[in-house]
Amino acid sequence: MTTHTAGASTRHPGLNLGEPHEEAHSANEELVFGFWVFMMSDFIIFGLLFATYVTMLGGTAGGPGPSDLLEMKGAFIETMLLLASSFTFGMASLSLKYHQGTAKLIGWLVVTLLLGLGFLAHELKDFHTMISEGGYPSRSGYLSAFFSLVPLHGLHVAGACLWMLAIFGQMAVHRIDTQVKTGLTRLAILWHFLDIVWIVIFSLVYLGGLT
Amino acid sequence: MTDESSFLLGRLGWDALPFWDMIQNPTRESIINGIIASGAAGMVVLGALAAAALITWYGKWKVLWCDWLTSVDHKKIGIMFIVIALLMLLRAVIEAAFMRAQQAFGLGGGFLSPEHYGQLFTTHGTIMIFFMAMPFLTGLINFVMPLQIGARDLSFPVLNSVSFGLTAAGAALMMISLVLAPFSTGGWTGYPPFTELQANPGPGVDYWIWGVTLSTLSSTFSGINFAVTIYKKRAPGMTLMRMPLFCWTALCTSILMIFGMPPLTVATGLLALDRYLDFHMFTADLGGNMMNYINLFWAFGHPEVYILILPAFGVFSEVFSTFSGKRLYGYTALVIATMAIAVLSFTVWLHHFFTMGQSAHINAVFGIATMLIGIPTGVKIFDWMLTMYRGRVRLTVPMVYAVGFLILFSIGGLSGIILATPSIDYQIHNSLFLVAHFHNMLIPGLLFGMLAGYTYWFSKAFGFQLDARWGYRAAWSWIVGFMLAFFPLYALGLLGMPRRTVAFFDPVYLPWTIAAGLGALIILYAIVCLMAQLWVSIKRRDALATPGGDPWDGRSLEWDTPSPVPEYNFPVLPQVNSHDAFYRQKCDGAPHESPARYEPITIPKNTAMGVIIGVSGTAVGFGLTWHMWWLALAFSAVALVAMIARGFARNTTWTLDAEAIERQQRAWAHQLEQFEPITRQWEQSEANRGVPVPPNEGAIQ
Amino acid sequence: MRAHESNAQDTQTLDQNTDQNTQAQQRGHDDEDLARERQRDFRSYGWGLFLSLVLTLIPFGVAAFVPLPSIAHWIIIGECAVVQIIVHFRFFLHISFSRNTREDLQLILFTVLIITILAGGTLWILFDLYYRMMPGMAP
């Protein structure tokens, strides 16, 4: 299966590091595939929460509904932050793949991390506003559904940020060795995956609820 | 529950002890129930103490830690899974016997309180599904599948150990709940609003939620691990269509685990949010919708029953083929049927709540989809029968289970078709007819399959066979006991007796409940036989030893190894050229080919990750159940730190040098020459050293 | 789009020198292949960003500024979301129809099938139940 053109030796989803990183590249074949399967399992969780959310739209129990609480501006800013972070993570992956130097790799990763944290901060602020306006989860079935879906995504983002910090730690101790590379490859997949989930959130929850 | 909750102990108080109620307000009922519950708790405590004392006495703590708990070897983890399964089987069968006894004396009251009976069917159901069946099949797949595909381990050995830790944690919570009671009374399905805070503020439902959640996480990880292993780790030449059927069923079960467990995670997760953070997902008021829980639960529940049954189908396929001395009939049809079942099982979940009130056309669609599953299942039954047809069938112990399965499972399947008709289901829903049906699938299907697999592969794990005489006794008692215990329930169901009833007032039921009670006694005897079998076999392990590794004249690659199997499984990865790979080697006259040169083998090092996650899982679950927030937080932190620290670990493998491997293999080859090969006639006798006569001299197929 | 492409070009020339020493280690690799691959990778992310931006701006813009009946809004939003998801899979996660990644594609399609069955079934069942028993829950 090993061919000599680098592009042909795609072994797994996400960016393949290719032959210059032979060890990480072949370790990734199983690791990333396994992680990918895990992501698919996670997709089912989100899929069911989305369906549940739709079925709970009517359960406002006289409390505030989507059009009373949700805000287009906040969702837009969060969307942009997350999209930008997906792109910057892509740049980080490329600097890893093409040996563009540790500084550049870490630079892109730090930018990504900041964008992710920015997303979280903004989302928390949104939740805070919602809650202070009477949109807290125990108010109604609808709000419970909202708060079991959107913060779960946020929790995933927080987990991904933590993972990135852990990888920074590994870099400090072990430099950019095979495990760091495979870790980054999987983290990249998680990051892009979370962006995909967010597409559904902003479309269904925010835009769908506001129009 | 105490009213005020303290920082240290949360809401845990003296009243959690099983005899507290009996002392506080002694009535006849509370005393009887208190004694039974305290007896159970006493057995847990004494059992744990006795185990610890024995380990100390024999000085085995180090062995336990180094060779088992921290091991990442798929064979050891598989065995530990099965140990949990057998222990939990014992507990759940005893509980079942109490329930049957209650109903045998239940006319007008019986001896158990409704509360106690409710806990019994809840723990029985929960344990049988999540802590008996799931660990059993996970353990078997763990042990057998890598050997059958010619791999050295699973793709993610450490994750495997973590999976084990999580299951063990859930099982530990179940056992702790006997001592620090009570458990939930909401049934294994835990439907709200009964399980919501308003109706059930106590810790019971929380025990259930966390026990089940730990098991769910474990199964999701196991599923991923198995699927990736089958995709990526097959030996050279082992194409998918050359895999033994057990591996196919393992693959389909893993896919069902990956996609079927998430709905349960969602259901129990949302229920937990309702209970802990005052959400209103499933509450009766404020816009909650309890019907969605039922929907989500069964979106998991139906794939789950196929998770349970498919590996058993795999075991039976191996057993029928081996003990008929024939290649499996209709291999391709069986593969297609397995996959069809896996996909179809996602399209039928509504048949568990036909009576919830949706329109007739929806019921019809799901009813028809349900009946469709009968088709691939029927295909399988015929394939197994045709495998035996014109074979030289040997009625060994696994084969007795298999033949019992074939007949009884067909009966259960037919009662399933009856239940799949919505109009009939309206009559017998929630009656004992249903209980009879699903036990008819689960005992002859799942449980016989697991026990057949346990008997079939035992010698591979430990190097000696299980005693056949006690094996026959157990198998026949299971078959007879099952029939006597559950066929009466069909009648009771049709007579209108509801499930989950503690007592009844219609004397018409009595003869049937007494018959079922006798059946339960025979099942208890079967359990005793299984224990006696294990005891006797261990005593006679030298006489029953099969170090040759191939006691049944086997066909697939696991029999190509010595028993017990060395840590690295295969000195060199086998080259596979056909279906029934090992049998083919034997036919060609060259089993156990030894290579010209041995290579060193890299093996993953032991790790405490599984133990750490297991202990943290137990502590977090326990803390959340009793509202000891500090405990839950502290151990969540421990688990998190452990996972991060694991990321820093390097040098996680060691290398076994080629000379050591060569020495071991030479010694084995030398041993093989000394043993007298036996014909199939003697395979269950002490003459069996694990070396069959070559195919062209022995029984011709 | 032009902007992104030239951007990628820039980065590439910039790094030509830093790559020099690592290239020595690359077995069986000629520079041209690598350069071409790098260009393709960069372009992939560039396209991904560009298309996603467009597909985000359209639904937000339409929802905020263009008065249309709700149903038209939902169709536009839904379609943009589906296309954007495909864009992310294609350009950020590099899933394609090429032979090597077929397994992943099959896995995604299977997941989509299961989600469709489970989520679609959930909606079908629950809205039917609302219609018959809890009209208040139907939005």
Ligand code: HEM
């Ligand atoms: C070994 C012999 C067994 C006996 C005598 C037995 C007996 C019983 C009884 C008496 C009940 C309560 C019926 C009622 O609702 O009134 C029950 C429920 C149940 N059993 Fe068994 N059982 C056995 C084995 C199994 C096995 C092997 C499984 C699964 C692997 C199983 C799974 C269940 C489940 C899921 C329930 C429903 C619990 C609930 O209502 O929530 N049982 N069984």
Ligand SMILES: [Cu+2]
């Ligand atoms: Cu079902």
